[in-house]
Amino acid sequence: MxxxxxxxxxxxxxxxxxxxxxxxxxxxxxxxxxxxxxxxxxxxxxxxxxxxxxxxxxxxxxxxxxxxxxxxxxxxxxxxxxxxxxxxxxxxxxxxxxxxxxxxxxxxxxxxxxxxxxxxxxxxxxxxxxxxxxxxxxxxxxxxxxxxxxxxxxxxxxxxxxxxxxxxxxxxxxxxxxxxxxxxxxxxxxxxxxxxVSGTTRMPRDPVALVMARCAAIAIKASGLLVEGVSFQTGAGGASLAAASYLGDMMKDLGIVGSFGMGGITSHMVRFLREGLVQRLYDVQCFDLEAVKSIAEDERHVEVSASLYASPGTKGPLVDDLDVVILGATEIDLDFNVNVHTDSSGRIIGGSGGHSDTAAGANLAVVVAPLVRSRLPIVVDRVTTVSTPGDTVDLLVTERGMAVNPARPELREALDRAGLPVMSIRELREVALSITGVPRSSRSKGRTVGIVEYRDGSLIDRISEVS
Amino acid sequence: MxxxxxxxxxxxxxxxxxxxxxxxxxxxxxxxxxxxxxxxxxxxxxxxxxxxxxxxxxxxxxxxxxxxxxxxxxxxxxxxxxxxxxxxxxxxxxxxxxxxxxxxxxxxxxxxxxxxxxxxxxxxxxxxxxxxxxxxxxxxxxxxxxxxxxxxxxxxxxxxxxxxxxxxxxxxxxxxxxxxxxxxxxxxxxxxxxxxVSGTTRMPRDPVALVMARCAAIAIKASGLLVEGVSFQTGAGGASLAAASYLGDMMKDLGIVGSFGMGGITSHMVRFLREGLVQRLYDVQCFDLEAVKSIAEDERHVEVSASLYASPGTKGPLVDDLDVVILGATEIDLDFNVNVHTDSSGRIIGGSGGHSDTAAGANLAVVVAPLVRSRLPIVVDRVTTVSTPGDTVDLLVTERGMAVNPARPELREALDRAGLPVMSIRELREVALSITGVPRSSRSKGRTVGIVEYRDGSLIDRISEVS
Known part of the structure; x- marks a missing residue:
């Protein structure tokens, strides 16, 4: 044997x-x-x-x-x-x-x-x-x-x-x-x-993250998607965790139960499951010990393959069933394209992971990011690297206001109706620049060191050598 | 959605x-x-x-x-x-x-x-x-x-x-x-x-089945395989169920726990799991309501694909891990070839199912069948249709004695040592003929209406038209 x-x-x-x-x-x-x-x-x-x-x-x-x-x-x-x-x-x-x-x-x-x-x-x-x-x-x-x-x-x-x-x-x-x-x-x-895995993924204390998270949760509620059977994915980043927590509180107040939570799963999502706020979790990756314990013990916490999770080559990955996803960004540009591959100098610091898969699949893809990070604006004219195409991103939430993709007028209307601080992304760009000044362009023109494939295999961008 | x-x-x-x-x-x-x-x-x-x-x-x-x-x-x-x-x-x-x-x-x-x-x-x-x-x-x-x-x-x-x-x-x-x-x-x-599914699959009352089952269980014990961690598959037929029941009693007496039970799963196998006689069940098919209930509720009752169960094209199907399988037969011949496709007149009445897969995989493949059925001998010179090749069948148990495949002298020795009524298959054939007389040969020579593929895809036999 x-x-x-x-x-x-x-x-x-x-x-x-x-x-x-x-x-x-x-x-x-x-x-x-x-x-x-x-x-x-x-x-x-x-x-x-x-x-x-x-x-x-x-x-x-x-x-x-x-x-x-x-x-x-x-x-x-x-x-x-x-x-x-x-x-x-x-x-x-x-x-x-x-x-x-x-x-x-x-x-x-x-x-x-x-x-x-x-x-x-x-x-x-x-x-x-x-x-x-x-x-x-x-x-x-x-x-x-x-x-x-x-x-x-x-x-x-x-x-x-x-x-x-x-x-x-x-x-x-x-x-x-x-x-x-x-x-x-x-x-x-x-x-x-x-x-x-970490012991537990912790809620942020950073006040900027908490403000953004609260705004994101309110915007999601205003979008009309926070109803019985809602499904969502949030990341393990601070703002994302905090937004999920606010969403949970809102769901309790509204008395609604979500269909599923998905993604990299944290203790916070496990709490949602245990408290009956979602019926099940789809888990392609556990982020902390509580998640590991839960997937071992709770049959409503379901292990899924990356293919079932997100592959556009299948007959329907789970990302297609997402109502809401909360995402991060290194940069986001005036066309709502998002960069999570490189920093603003073009240096590789990450990659798409499930970013563009969930953005493409979800009814509402919300990018939550501080308007300014390390004295650099997050909103830029053109992202250094396109990770996720702007036509799959619906909403940007920053600590100083939010911007709706102009291709989603009905979302804009809903947020306006709710009295939320919606600006154009160009206005957010201006606010950012008023804080940081115009950063010098550092887009490298060197040799290609990385090829960014979109989820369907098409070329979406190249990453150049940095000095 | x-x-x-x-x-x-x-x-x-x-x-x-x-x-x-x-x-x-x-x-x-x-x-x-x-x-x-x-x-x-x-x-x-x-x-x-x-x-x-x-x-x-x-x-x-x-x-x-x-x-x-x-x-x-x-x-x-x-x-x-x-x-x-x-x-x-x-x-x-x-x-x-x-x-x-x-x-x-x-x-x-x-x-x-x-x-x-x-x-x-x-x-x-x-x-x-x-x-x-x-x-x-x-x-x-x-x-x-x-x-x-x-x-x-x-x-x-x-x-x-x-x-x-x-x-x-x-x-x-x-x-x-x-x-x-x-x-x-x-x-x-x-x-x-x-x-x-049936309400529950019932133990047989037929005394012949009970005698065969008891002999099979004793032979399995004598083979030395009934030890801690044993794995086995039994069918849903009467003798097979009864043999499993005897095996269960023996395991209790010996104080041993099996690694797994497999196959089409019945309430009897479920009882084994609940009583702690096996650690888990691998289930490719539920036969009764108790099995359906168990697979829904008990995580030790594991659903498996037919591929994982038995495919020789994979990197190790579960049948390869079987210690013991108890199988039936319509006919078995002097070379231990088994027919489960046709009756003795060549009429199609079944098919291999997992018969030849489990026979090939198990350390001990036991065929349990009455020596005479409907006034016809089960042991024949040459099976009407070869479903399972004789070199994968180790032991035949009938109500009037058992026969060991000559290719397994160590098994023969173990059964002899245990004082079991071991005969040659030729002797069993003689006993059968003494009861039934020599049946007229009815092997059809008509057009091929069925092609029997062995598990690896090779041709193992043909089935002819009957009038």
């Missing part, structure tokens, strides 16, 4: 037939605590392998050793949904010959399932696994909850290698089952629990 | 692009209560469609109207895992120009997932469905529990049409989710509950 167990990562990658130029995939459920991507690439490097493509759903600061693997030639291409930290800096500074391909959380499974992104070996970090290859994220010292981002990889990769630090007798039900897994390796640790 | 709802089966099939010569697939979870296959073919017929291939996991007596659809030319080909009743009779009598393709429960998803059996429209009977296409078998007036046999179809078919009689607000968790489903039709009834 233990026939899929292999002694070490190195042996396992050899057994999988690892060869130069192959594509290895990784998921980011262990976030900034992940030790599996580094471990697998160390093993590949020690096998003398070169020219790998790393298709990781996200890259975090913990993945800094990847820089050395790129320099050494072990890795020559990256395909990610999000990237921050030393690897992102290295890429921005022109460290790679090949541009990084950026996808969305829905675009990635679409590309995998359509054959556009073929994976030779999916390396799946598994908080618990049995020797037959049944995997779950809900148990073990490195428990991360949902394994949603690994599911398309496991289903479509030629070979699937699970890596665990918690071998179990038999895992059932499994998030990824033995029919999909070729081999299982046990290592001492797949990651640092402190980096995987 | 109701955007996938279509008013009628006819409209829905039209919307799916139904055309002459297409392949429509169906599952058999509603068993002899199913109204969906008949309903869909009536609709296709009324649209003037012809030349359809019906890929149904099983065909039951309730599907008698299919005969008329074949006669009329609406349907010209059948691909099934099991077939009984008027359609089987019609096929045996040469009613179809094209031979029926018989697969196993594991061979079917293998063929679907490999592209060998392409499906144009999967018609999925769904005891509950929401308007977005999330389906479950655990709720509704026609609840059938697991939807395991429909999963490969839903994943791989070009179009997926769900048919329900219990529209719900939102189904989550879902057995088949909205990312896979194109359209949902609500009909008055998808089936007759009395034909879908």
């Amino acid at each position: 233990r026939d899929k167990m292999i002694g070490s990562l190195k042996e396992a990658l050899k057994a999988m037939g690892l060869a130069d130029g192959m594509t290895l995939s990784f998921h980011h459920h262990l976030r900034n605590g992940d030790a599996v991507l580094n471990g697998a690439l160390d093993a590949a490097s020690s096998l003398g392998i070169s020219g790998l493509t790393v298709a990781a759903s996200s890259i975090f600061p913990v993945h800094a050793p990847l820089v050395e693997h790129i320099r050494r030639g072990t890795v020559s291409r990256l395909e990610v949904n999000y990237m921050s930290g030393p690897v992102a800096d290295f890429v921005s500074q022109g460290g790679m010959a090949e541009p990084v391909i950026f996808r969305t959380h829905g675009g990635r499974p679409r590309a995998i399932e359509s054959g556009e992104l073929p994976i030779d070996i999916a390396v799946v970090a598994a908080p618990s696994a049995d020797g037959r290859g049944n995997l779950t994220g809900t148990k073990g010292p490195s428990a991360c909850g949902s394994l949603g981002y690994a599911m398309a990889d496991a289903r479509c990769a030629k070979r699937v290698l699970a890596v665990t630090d918690n071998p179990m007798d038999r895992v059932a039900p499994a998030s990824i089952d033995q029919s999909l897994v070729d081999a299982v390796v046990t290592v001492d640790s797949i990651g640092d629990p402190a980096g995987i | 109701r955007d996938k709802m279509i008013g009628s089966l006819k409209e829905a099939l039209k919307a799916m692009g139904l055309a002459d010569g297409m392949t429509l697939s169906f599952h058999h979870h509603l068993r002899n209560g199913d109204a969906v296959l008949n309903g869909a073919l009536d609709a296709a017929s009324s649209l003037g469609i012809s030349g359809l291939t019906v890929a149904a996991s099983s065909i039951f007596p309730v599907h008698a109207p299919l005969v008329e659809h074949i006669r009329r030319g609406t349907v010209s080909r059948l691909e099934v895992n099991y077939m009984s009743g008027p359609v089987a009779d019609f096929v045996s009598q040469g009613g179809m120009a094209e031979p029926v393709i018989f697969r196993t429960h594991g061979g079917r998803p293998r063929a679907i997932e490999s592209g060998e059996l392409p499906i144009d429209i999967a018609v999925v009977a769904a005891p509950s469905a929401d308007g977005r296409g999330n389906l479950t078998g655990t709720k509704g007036p026609s609840a059938c529990g697991s939807l395991g046999y429909a999963m490969a179809d839903a994943r791989c078919a070009k179009r997926v049409l769900a048919v329900t009689d219990n529209p719900m607000d939102r189904v989550a968790p879902a057995s088949i989710d909205q990312s896979l489903v194109d359209a949902v039709v609500t009909v008055d009834s998808i089936g007759d509950p009395a034909g879908i």
Whole structure:
């Protein structure tokens, strides 16, 4: 029954037939605590392998050793949904010959399932696994909850290698089952629990965030969508969490119950479920320990694949059923295009994640962002990088007023009726500039280091080298 | 949110692009209560469609109207895992120009997932469905529990049409989710509950069955496999149920706990789970109401796809993890080949189902059958149809003695040591003939009306027309 167990990562990658130029995939459920991507690439490097493509759903600061693997030639291409930290800096500074391909959380499974992104070996970090290859994220010292981002990889990769630090007798039900897994390796640790999930995601104390959150919640109510059966997604950022909290209070006052909460799930969403404010949670990624505990215990807290969550290649991803999504932004421009890939100097600091998927799917996509951040205006003439196209963004809420996409006159009308401080985005731009002064343009014209794919695979922007 | 709802089966099939010569697939979870296959073919017929291939996991007596659809030319080909009743009779009598393709429960998803059996429209009977296409078998007036046999179809078919009689607000968790489903039709009834599941599957009173069952249980114990962590599958037939019951008593006495029980699940298996005799159940098909209730409520009762259950095309189906399976037989021959497709006159009366999948996977495949049935010997020189190859069958238990496959000398030794009445299969054949006399050979030499595919897709036998 233990026939899929292999002694070490190195042996396992050899057994999988690892060869130069192959594509290895990784998921980011262990976030900034992940030790599996580094471990697998160390093993590949020690096998003398070169020219790998790393298709990781996200890259975090913990993945800094990847820089050395790129320099050494072990890795020559990256395909990610999000990237921050030393690897992102290295890429921005022109460290790679090949541009990084950026996808969305829905675009990635679409590309995998359509054959556009073929994976030779999916390396799946598994908080618990049995020797037959049944995997779950809900148990073990490195428990991360949902394994949603690994599911398309496991289903479509030629070979699937699970890596665990918690071998179990038999895992059932499994998030990824033995029919999909070729081999299982046990290592001492797949990651640092402190980096995987936070204890709990905390409400912000920042007064600006609280003001924005309150305005966003009021605007959502004014939009008319806050009715029985409402569905929503909020992020784990401070303003987003606070907005969700205000929405919850409003739902209680109105006596309504939501259909579902979705997204990266936090303790706050779990509270919504427990208090009966939503009927269920769809969870593609757990953000904190409460969420991990809940997905393990509560059958109304449903693990979903990234494909079901957001892929535009399916017959109806869950993002299409969202009433409201609350999103962040690094920049937003006069056409409501949003940048979450780079800072205003063009340096890579993130990626779309589910940003453009949820914006495209939701009836109301609200961007909540401070008008000025680090002495720079958030509202700009033209975003440095287009992550999410403006025609999918409905409303911008800042601490100094909100702006409605002119393509949504009925929303504008509803907010005006509610007496909300609606301005044009151009006016918000003026207010911002009156505080910051006109920043010097720093749009780089260097070599392309990143290609931004929209969720359907079309090219939406390029990211240039910064000096 | 109701955007996938279509008013009628006819409209829905039209919307799916139904055309002459297409392949429509169906599952058999509603068993002899199913109204969906008949309903869909009536609709296709009324649209003037012809030349359809019906890929149904099983065909039951309730599907008698299919005969008329074949006669009329609406349907010209059948691909099934099991077939009984008027359609089987019609096929045996040469009613179809094209031979029926018989697969196993594991061979079917293998063929679907490999592209060998392409499906144009999967018609999925769904005891509950929401308007977005999330389906479950655990709720509704026609609840059938697991939807395991429909999963490969839903994943791989070009179009997926769900048919329900219990529209719900939102189904989550879902057995088949909205990312896979194109359209949902609500009909008055998808089936007759009395034909879908029995109230409870009853233990046999037939003394012959009880004797065989007791012998089988003792032999299994003697084989040495009845130890902590044992896994097993038993059918819903009388002797099989009784053998399971004896095994349960032995496990209690020995103080051991099994790893899993699997297969079509009955109330008896559910009792094993509740009493702590097994840690979990893997369920590809519920046989009675207790099983349906249990799969809905108990997370240790795990729904599995036919692919995970039995497909040899995957990286390790659950049948490979079976210690013991108890199987039936219409005939078994001197080489231990088993026939479950036809009676001794060559008439189609069933099919492999999971027979050859579990025999191939299990460490110990036990066939339990009376030596004589309807005045005919069960042990024959050569089976009329080879369903399961003899090299995957380890032991035959009859009411008058047991025979071990000579390829398993260590099993023979263990049973001898335990003082069990082991004979050669040739001796059992002699005993049978001494009771029945030598039956006249009736092997038909007519036209091929059925092709029996082994689980890997290779040809294992042909079934001929009978007069």
